[in-house]
Amino acid sequence: MLITFMRCAEPLDALIALDAALRGGLVTKEQLRARLPGRRNGKLHTLLDRANPKARSLLETIARYELEEAGAIPEVGVELPIGELDLLLGKLDIETDGHEFHSQWADxxxxxxxxxxxxxxxxxxxxxxxxxVLTHQTVELVRPVAQRLGCWPDQAA
Structure with missing residues (x-):
């Protein structure tokens, strides 16, 4: 069913489903690759290469996808002593905060x-x-901060 969805859905929607299935342990990349033989499945292999089981939410997947489309490749689920970061671009920690998990005083x-x-x-x-994130503002909000920090990819080193 997931492969059929990958074939029919827009790439971002398919990536959201892939990340969730991988994160949930419902399937592995290797299992999916085994069912995608031949060159005609090249686009699906590319999509599968972009999937990341460390993504913990659809917001993280959307933000990562849009940053990657803009040429910035963040690390996902980076562990630090303070906890796991959603996305890390150089020294820029990009957190995708849904209200559900960040609305209590303790949070x-x-x-x-x-x-x-x-x-x-x-x-x-x-x-x-x-x-x-859901209104696709990720790149416009991240780019100026990342540029200021010198970690946006189109900057000369």
Whole structure:
């Protein structure tokens, strides 16, 4: 069923489904590759290469996809002593904060302590709301900060 969806859906929608299936342990990349023989499945192999089981939410997948489309390749699910980062581009921590997991006082306070730790250790946290990600503002919000930090890919080294 997932392969049929990959064939029919827009790439971003297929990637969201792939990330979720991989993260949930419902399938592996190897199992999917085995069912996609031949050159006619090249586009699906490319899509499968982009899938990442470390993505913990559809917001992370959307933000990552849009950054990759713009030429920026963030790391996913980077573990630091303060916890796991959603997306990391150089020293820019990009967090995709849905209201569901960031609406309680304790969550809000934890996020602030995390941000303080990140700043103290040379990282710059950038929190994107679910609305910003779902309305495809990721690149326009991330690019100027990443450029200022020197971690946007089109900058001369």
């Amino acid at each position: 809000w306070e934890h996020d602030r302590r995390r941000d303080q730790w990140l700043i103290a250790h040379g990282y710059t946290p950038l929190r994107l709301t679910s609305r910003q």
